[in-house]
Amino acid sequence: MIREKFGLNEEDGKLMAKVARRSHQINAVYTWEKFQAMGYLWTMIPVINKMYDTEEERIAGYKRHYELFNTNPVVGGFITGLNTAMEMQAAKDKEFDKASIAAVRTSLMGPFAGIGDSIFQSTWRVITMGIGLSLAKDGNILGPIVFLVLFNLLAEPCRILLPYVGFKMGSKFMLQAEESGIMSFITKAASIVGLMTVGAMTATMVSVQIGYVFTMNGSELKIQEMIDTIFPCLLPLLLTLACFKFLNKNIKPTTLIAIIMVLGIVGKYIGIF
Amino acid sequence: MIREKFGLNEEDGKLMAKVARRSHQINAVYTWEKFQAMGYLWTMIPVINKMYDTEEERIAGYKRHYELFNTNPVVGGFITGLNTAMEMQAAKDKEFDKASIAAVRTSLMGPFAGIGDSIFQSTWRVITMGIGLSLAKDGNILGPIVFLVLFNLLAEPCRILLPYVGFKMGSKFMLQAEESGIMSFITKAASIVGLMTVGAMTATMVSVQIGYVFTMNGSELKIQEMIDTIFPCLLPLLLTLACFKFLNKNIKPTTLIAIIMVLGIVGKYIGIF
Amino acid sequence: MIREKFGLNEEDGKLMAKVARRSHQINAVYTWEKFQAMGYLWTMIPVINKMYDTEEERIAGYKRHYELFNTNPVVGGFITGLNTAMEMQAAKDKEFDKASIAAVRTSLMGPFAGIGDSIFQSTWRVITMGIGLSLAKDGNILGPIVFLVLFNLLAEPCRILLPYVGFKMGSKFMLQAEESGIMSFITKAASIVGLMTVGAMTATMVSVQIGYVFTMNGSELKIQEMIDTIFPCLLPLLLTLACFKFLNKNIKPTTLIAIIMVLGIVGKYIGIF
Amino acid sequence: MIVQALLVGVTVCLLDFLDVWLCNPMITRPLVVGTAMGIALGDITTGVQVGASLELVFMGVMAIGGTVPPDSIHGTAVGAAYAIILGKGIETAIALAVPASIVCQMLFVPGIGIRSLFTPYVERQVEKGNWKALQRIFPVVSISYEIFNGTICGLAVFLGADVMSAFIDSLPQTLLDGMGVAANMLGAVGFGLLLKMMWQKKLAVYFFLGFIMAAYCGMPLMSIALLGVIIVIVLFFEGEFSKRHTVSETSPTVNEGEEELFDD
Amino acid sequence: MIVQALLVGVTVCLLDFLDVWLCNPMITRPLVVGTAMGIALGDITTGVQVGASLELVFMGVMAIGGTVPPDSIHGTAVGAAYAIILGKGIETAIALAVPASIVCQMLFVPGIGIRSLFTPYVERQVEKGNWKALQRIFPVVSISYEIFNGTICGLAVFLGADVMSAFIDSLPQTLLDGMGVAANMLGAVGFGLLLKMMWQKKLAVYFFLGFIMAAYCGMPLMSIALLGVIIVIVLFFEGEFSKRHTVSETSPTVNEGEEELFDD
Amino acid sequence: MIVQALLVGVTVCLLDFLDVWLCNPMITRPLVVGTAMGIALGDITTGVQVGASLELVFMGVMAIGGTVPPDSIHGTAVGAAYAIILGKGIETAIALAVPASIVCQMLFVPGIGIRSLFTPYVERQVEKGNWKALQRIFPVVSISYEIFNGTICGLAVFLGADVMSAFIDSLPQTLLDGMGVAANMLGAVGFGLLLKMMWQKKLAVYFFLGFIMAAYCGMPLMSIALLGVIIVIVLFFEGEFSKRHTVSETSPTVNEGEEELFDD
Ligand SMILES: OC[C@H]1O[C@H](O)[C@@H](O)[C@@H](O)[C@@H]1O
Numbered sequence A, B, C: 001m002i003r004e005k006f007g008l009n010e011e012d013g014k015l016m017a018k019v020a021r022r023s024h025q026i027n028a029v030y031t032w033e034k035f036q037a038m039g040y041l042w043t044m045i046p047v048i049n050k051m052y053d054t055e056e057e058r059i060a061g062y063k064r065h066y067e068l069f070n071t072n073p074v075v076g077g078f079i080t081g082l083n084t085a086m087e088m089q090a091a092k093d094k095e096f097d098k099a100s101i102a103a104v105r106t107s108l109m110g111p112f113a114g115i116g117d118s119i120f121q122s123t124w125r126v127i128t129m130g131i132g133l134s135l136a137k138d139g140n141i142l143g144p145i146v147f148l149v150l151f152n153l154l155a156e157p158c159r160i161l162l163p164y165v166g167f168k169m170g171s172k173f174m175l176q177a178e179e180s181g182i183m184s185f186i187t188k189a190a191s192i193v194g195l196m197t198v199g200a201m202t203a204t205m206v207s208v209q210i211g212y213v214f215t216m217n218g219s220e221l222k223i224q225e226m227i228d229t230i231f232p233c234l235l236p237l238l239l240t241l242a243c244f245k246f247l248n249k250n251i252k253p254t255t256l257i258a259i260i261m262v263l264g265i266v267g268k269y270i271g272i273f
Numbered sequence D, E, F: 001m002i003v004q005a006l007l008v009g010v011t012v013c014l015l016d017f018l019d020v021w022l023c024n025p026m027i028t029r030p031l032v033v034g035t036a037m038g039i040a041l042g043d044i045t046t047g048v049q050v051g052a053s054l055e056l057v058f059m060g061v062m063a064i065g066g067t068v069p070p071d072s073i074h075g076t077a078v079g080a081a082y083a084i085i086l087g088k089g090i091e092t093a094i095a096l097a098v099p100a101s102i103v104c105q106m107l108f109v110p111g112i113g114i115r116s117l118f119t120p121y122v123e124r125q126v127e128k129g130n131w132k133a134l135q136r137i138f139p140v141v142s143i144s145y146e147i148f149n150g151t152i153c154g155l156a157v158f159l160g161a162d163v164m165s166a167f168i169d170s171l172p173q174t175l176l177d178g179m180g181v182a183a184n185m186l187g188a189v190g191f192g193l194l195l196k197m198m199w200q201k202k203l204a205v206y207f208f209l210g211f212i213m214a215a216y217c218g219m220p221l222m223s224i225a226l227l228g229v230i231i232v233i234v235l236f237f238e239g240e241f242s243k244r245h246t247v248s249e250t251s252p253t254v255n256e257g258e259e260e261l262f263d264d
């Protein structure tokens, strides 16, 4: 069915089905030397085996795909599909510059990490989790179930179909796309949506409440109420931006967490919160 | 008063008053052969009679305006006004290419149908109707009255003044406008406002409610509530887009209505709704 | 501290501190002949005294800065800073065309009046006042205090720092900025924010309520309720636009106020309001 | 019954005629038709109520060149008339109006066709230049179709009332409830028709913008339309258009009114 | 009465002077003036309340180059003083403050004119280059007008209190109610003045955008201003400007602050 | 205790493995991990509740290339396990999960390092072209790290339960309350990490736009994301991009889907 949608012949269809299946494991072996290289090789093994018959070519092929690689796994299949198309051409056309295969892979892994992470790791995960959490009240198990189903309802089609999309587009198109600025537009687009969501989450999911009440001339002034009038969620915003700033100064997340915990405990103790 | 506003002399003023009055009947005789041709002719008869004296010229004039025509009647007066100005020039200047009169008319009827329909038939009608309906509760007759008054408060000035506007602008201007892209911008503008309104109406005026309650592990899950959390008005949106899609596949509205009625009855019977 | 931030040596730092302090009094002597000229001179006296030693040069300098001047005082310090930098250069470089000092001052006072007035006199004042008023209920003195503190929390840094900013940028940069369109963009930006705030204030701070109830066929129609359904705050909007229109026709504000008071009294008397 | 049938027929004919003669002042919308039926048959309150209910059903339906939508006018007329005459309430009206509108829709093409009977005569007069004859015949041609409509509706009331009464009594409750559910969904067809006319790939996003503002922010329709106007104006001054040509000076459109209003 | 008149006069003079000397820190807004009157005359609560009510009336009024708006400062001072001294409540203050502001407005031009008496002296010192004299006279010139204002307000209290008391008692209730209604509408004049200053045909649409967000979406003022800032930034990066020149790199404005804040 | 420790260890190992093997289906989010612990240890309700609470704490934490964030997975596992086994409620879970996550984070780098033990073998097979060996070893290399994780968590439960129980009893209430306050603030760290990745000066404004829509207009997250998509599409057709190249025709991206859906 997918095969026909993409207009592939039976042979290519079979191969791509394998690539799409194996692309799921791109992130299965993450190492400090080459990150996802081994998962990438695992995905490309059937391609290399099919395209090349001599031992020599095959070994060169394996090596070609056992190189440092790191991208968001949900959308990364696109790159495996694209590389498959290139390998196919390389096998046919002896003039084909095989270095371009690695070049394309390396140049795309960054943008796809950005796009995929901001769509799936931040935006979509948080939205579906919001729904899941609202159902999980009182310990209802439907919460996590609905979360998992909803999340993967959008993610799984990407995992399965993007390799095909990459295969069909071919490297030529991608280069054009790069040049024409479409790739950078998509990255920008993903960032915009991602940033808007993170902004919204800052307002709704970080909470800092001042409990202190100020009295003057007999009349009370609840600091938190005043802040809410002036600028609701101001403190969560400032806290988040402060964390961001400190992280940018290479202070470790763990340090920040420790500081916040101390802050919470001390603040509660002296009655600020 | 209008005459002075538009700076017409008394003679032209009298003629335009007639054109404006008769433009109201542009849609009075809709036929399958030439759509609104007869209403157009009815509007232009005084113009032709005034401009030409010979029987021959007059007959040619009547024929010129008894051609297929179809536009939104509320804004269509603009075109009659424009044609009046052109006839006037044609009567004076024997070199004037009379074919351009019909050409202008035909080229403008499409854009004006689009603009007028999306402003008056969809956007403005629905807004004023919303107000009328809110008053019509409990059978209060002020509902329809307020609706009619509000709607025509915007529509009637268009019906009366647009012929004058068309007359003043003259064909030269319109051609410039076409070229400079203003016409297409106005069409785009009307579409944007229209589409936004239709989108809003889809959310507020179509209603699909799932009554089914799902139970698992002892805890209840009201499907409709869950949908409302995730994506309020999702079902109305999907239903409308489905109708749109089917209509695009040339399925008849009547068929869709029949299907929806069956769906409603069956759905109610088996307890989905 | 500020001195270091802006990278000034001790001498310049001392001078600029004086300029920044004296810039506060730019509006202290407003006259009908030269508006804020005397305040401007007051600010520039230390600069002139420092740069020039001969009596002659000094007098020329005083005269140079005792010219018609009018800008928003909160942001006007920028211009004094800029002029200080120019005087400094003029004192060093005998070729320097001193006419440009006055030219820069005069050409910038307009834009800075616009920017400053719309940011501080309209937008920011009204926002902070809104907060102050919400606290001032029941005569709580915290209302005016919070208002003053909040307002000046943004304004005072501008008053103090803008002279330094102007000094650092220098006239060269400003000319470039003018040419590149940045100045006009900033003016536009301030206008956009200002206009949005005024629009919002029209809706929330002007109030016109029709008290009249229309009865027909036994059913009641509260005019105000109907307007609220159709177009909330329509009357405040119309009243404001009417005032705007009359002011544009050079009718005096006082006249408008008198008319509105009569309107209010008469309207109340005959039962419209 | 014959008097009522006549009243219905004449009312329908009149509304239809006035709507085309006065340039679509919207007097053939269900709300107005229902009210008119109420006036004609002596029960205004029910008429308005039925009209309001059917207006919701047919909200999305509108007369747009070329399309042949369900005939909300005559469906409403018949449904409202039955509801008032039989005194069986608003549910009845809905249950009858929708099928009636489908039947009437089938009569739309042949009905309009009646006017074509005059075509030979009209063409002869044009050839002869006999404009007086043309002027005389014009309202007649117009009303020929409206009389047809009036007759149909009158007949439906005259012939159908007893049958309908018995028929409605025989309907099971679930079916009526189901019709009610369906009535709420029917707007989708009308909006689908509208989308078919207005949809452009580049502008589709505004459909969803309007949807979100209504569904999530709960903004009323009027404000969404106004926002649309604002967006359009911003696009005009900031967008593509303003860059391709700097027409803003010669542009006679959007701002003329404001200019006159506020710049003098 | 003479003590109170003196207190009012000195307070007004002081507020006026500090406002221009400290670069418009907004201490002459009605809310602050009313409060100051309350402090001076020993009834803070009433002072704040009167100030808050008059602030609403004069919200739209502000001092902008060239225009001579109703004099909210001294109107408020007089109105608040009467309200506290006569103890007749907030309605009185409104009823008196508006006419008082109109009277004071007429005194604005001659009042400022007082400073011109010093002009010849100032010019002579400039010619002579006597900067020390200039520095000495500067605060004096400034305060000359403020003393004028204080005197006026003090006199108004001293002379007017009894007359006013009788006058107010004679006013019919409808008139006071009508004044209340009018007070709510008076903001329109101030906002009209603002529009006169800011209106540009191409940007008028943003006025309506702000209006809609407040009237329909009920967004608070602060958020609308923030949204305005966001729109401006988006226009900067996406709109006309970014295309005409690619200045974003050299642009020293909008983002400098953020850059410093977050990029190091 | 040993059975429970084993159950915890195996569950953790399994979840970890499935998450990487099935391409991050999000089964290692605290909500799911907590639930899984509940299932394994026989108290689903508590498991879900603890998971939900810790999800709020760790909402902002996510696995993004290069960063080593607090280890929410194993922190949650240990915290939830203690909460269920010791039966001391959700506060306990939070009080334990956060420190546990910090400890586990320190084990992340050496843990992943385990896989590097296989590197020489893998490289040899690549050189030899022995793809069958590579395929056989692949899942083993993957699971090596997951077994490490399972062992750690199991051990923590086995060794720590008694100590923890005593420890928790000794904690003063203020400290637990303070932990609760801190838990609500911890999201800031996660969102800070995200911002570090996504922040671009030109786009920062959209962060604030999202913030305002949530804080002031109360729009739900989904609608804000949708609005983001709409903004992006409008920018695509109206903005910078559409002007630099007129690619809209050849553009294969955004609208392809819609085209297929609605244009046939
Ligand atoms: O679409 C243009 C035009 O077409 C037909 O003439 C009628 O349906 C009108 O109501 C419509 O406005």
Ligand SMILES: OC[C@H]1O[C@H](O)[C@@H](O)[C@@H](O)[C@@H]1O
Pocket: C027, C030, C036, C070, C071, C072, C073, C113, C114, C117, E063, E064, E065, E066
């Ligand atoms: O408009 C610029 C400027 O003009 C005058 O100097 C005063 O009204 C100031 O308050 C104002 O800021």
Ligand SMILES: OC[C@H]1O[C@H](O)[C@@H](O)[C@@H](O)[C@@H]1O
Pocket: A027, A030, A036, A070, A071, A072, A073, A113, A114, A117, F063, F064, F065, F066
């Ligand atoms: O950032 C890209 C990518 O980096 C690593 O591989 C993992 O953290 C993934 O979850 C992430 O998507």
